[in-house]
Amino acid sequence: MKIIRRKSRVVKIGSVCIGGKYPVAIQSMVKTKTSHIEKAVQEIQGLKKAGCEIVRVAVRDSSDAVGIKKIKQRVDLPLVADIHFDWRLGIKSIESGADKIRLNPGNINKEAQIKEVVHALKAHGVPLRIGVNSGSVRTFNDRRSSMADKLVTSCLNYVRIVEKLRFFDIVLSLKGSGCLDTVEAYRKIAKRCDYPLHLGVTATGLPLQGAVKSSIAIGSLLLDGLGDTIRISLTDESRQEVKVAQIILESLGMRTFRPEIISCPTCGRCEVNLVKIVKELENRLSTIDNRISGRPLKVAVMGCVVNGPGEAREADIGIAFGKREGLVFKNGKPIKKVAYAQAVRALLKEMEAKWRLRTLKK
Amino acid sequence: MKIIRRKSRVVKIGSVCIGGKYPVAIQSMVKTKTSHIEKAVQEIQGLKKAGCEIVRVAVRDSSDAVGIKKIKQRVDLPLVADIHFDWRLGIKSIESGADKIRLNPGNINKEAQIKEVVHALKAHGVPLRIGVNSGSVRTFNDRRSSMADKLVTSCLNYVRIVEKLRFFDIVLSLKGSGCLDTVEAYRKIAKRCDYPLHLGVTATGLPLQGAVKSSIAIGSLLLDGLGDTIRISLTDESRQEVKVAQIILESLGMRTFRPEIISCPTCGRCEVNLVKIVKELENRLSTIDNRISGRPLKVAVMGCVVNGPGEAREADIGIAFGKREGLVFKNGKPIKKVAYAQAVRALLKEMEAKWRLRTLKK
DSSP states (O other), rough: OOOOOOOOOOOOTTTEESSSSSSEEEEEEEETTTTOOOHHHHHHHHHHHHHOEEEEEOOOOOHHHHHHHHHTTTOOOOOEEOOOOOHHHHHHHHTTTTTTTEETTTTTTOHHHHHHHHHHHHHHTTTEEEEEETTTTOTOOOOSSHHHHHHHHHHHHHHHHHHHTTTOOEEEEEEEESHHHHHHHHHHHHHHOOOEEOOOSSSSSSHHHHHHHHHHHHHHHHHOOOSEEEEEOOOSSSHHHHHHHHHHEEEEETTOOEEEEEEEOOTTTOOOOHHHHHHHHHHHTTTTHHHOOSSSOOEESSSSSSTTTHHHSSEEEEEEEOSSSEEEEEEEEEEEEEEEHHHHHHHHHHHHHHHOOOOOOO | OOOOOOOOOOEEEEEEEEEESSSEEEEEEEESOTTOOOHHHHHHHHHHHHHHOOOEEEEOOOHHHHHHHHTTTTSSSSSSEESOOOOHHHHHHHHHHOOOEEEEETOOOHHHHHHHHHHHHHHHHOOEEEETTTTTTTTTTOOOHHHHHHHHHHHHHHHHHHTTTTTTOOEEEEEEESSHHHHHHHHHTTTTTOOBBBOOOOOOSHHHHOOOOOOOOOOOOHHHTTOOEEOOOOOOHHHHHHHHHHHHHHHHHHHOOEEEEEEOOOHHHHHHHHHHHHHHHHHHHOOHHHHHHHHHOOOEESSSSHHHHHHHHSSSSSEESSSSSSEEEEEEEEEEEEEGGGGHHHHHHHHHHHEEEEEEEE
């Protein structure tokens, strides 16, 4: 199965292009106040290290808008200004060097105000995200439509206003707080235009529920070929949002970040403490620089002979545990047997020998 | 958006029906040895408490097969015997009272052996799962097919053998270790027969990666209307598998287990410690019996005025925090303002008043 991506327009956000054939970009949003420069810079640096490629900041007032300028002097990730209620903060953020502006049709919707912002966007060559959310969608006296249709209608009305101003550097998002609304809204809007899509589910909750909801909705849409940038919303640290985003893209074979560890759930057949071994291996492999490994290294750690040899054979390096020892596979062939306690060391040794992974954590 | 489920044949596993219009059933697999009766019973009781509806056990030898009989005297969940390599263990498990047998076409595939097992299944009125996995799929000299096609071919060949024996109480699974293989295989098999589908991704790895992979593949398939029972494989405790399964089904509006908490990711606009409040609320709501709440209670906890009032209005009970206090919503209407520190207590009080949730954890 191959994912055939929708043909979308290319939009450039600072140094990062999204849309077209560009890789699906990962973004997150800073949870500290934008005007608290020191803390915000620290969070953004952590996000970058985690693999975030575009970062958004809230702009509540002038001090936040001015903050963008100061932050940009110290970080090199594209910065998106999140604007609500007050269109003038959009202009100020553009003047401060924001690389993209997000407007919410639910709270800035007067044509004259939109015109002012678009004018500034054009003057500075900055793109716009039209970001509709279920929590703030305007219904325009439409009480009978489904949530998905409300999101689509609100978004398309806004697109038309902006297009009338001959501005087309647009990214769209239509986030519901539920999976069904979100999937329906994005599927519908995708047929109506070629603007790149920023995928996300809004207000998904605590980490596990949030990861599951986001994976279902964003995963299904990416499988459909929709989506040019993704943001996972979690009631948790922002770096965790990036991690989940990476796993989603890796699971669909769309991006490569870390070695993939295939490991079984274990059952009554398993004689070894597999959880411990896999955790140790994940920890040891977590510092591999994907530019060194080049492609996703696939490592299989399997608890018994049922699916063990098969999965180990399909991986670059694998181990299938049996009674008392494990059989190590490399490039699809069994190469040696090792005792349980030597398993992690043996796998790492083979990996280092083959891929020169000098950054393996000791 | 409504999920339109594929019309599948109904198969009865002990007291639980799957297929047709029956709810998608949650299953898991015991990680302790089946012959360690005391421990196995304990794990199954924990699984039942967590919401597991069908439970599978590994049968490696005669002592495991005999163990099924002893376990069945002490637990009332339908028990599925997982059989590999030795068809005679299938017969022994059926005689011990197993409620379903899982055979793997990768390691039990001689027609004469299958015939013996099917004969016993018929005699005892027990259904069969034909469970193909990427780690043990037989390719029958077929080296050029994709993994998904191998899974489908292997499964359909087996189905034909069993159908020739005039046995049709069949459930199918085609688990790849990757999302793309898995989704493709299930989509293809769904068009070729009407047997109920047991969905799962095999060997997904540690909890977070496993939850994400499973949510993408199983979520997408459920959205397509496919799937009659699901099993989440995690290199983690089996109860955690049930929790993830529940969240997947809840997120798609297919089942109801616990109150749903909608909460925002927070950003620079948020003045309150939302993570702490949501965690406390989740903990307090975790003991609500869904038979009391009847339908999924929807609770929104939002950090600011952008999407806060909107999501809180859409929920049964909600709170949108502003500067210094939160505005509580009930049935879509704002009812009162409360200080940050009183938020959880205020929400619980409103819920207790409305739904008589006497089981709220104090």
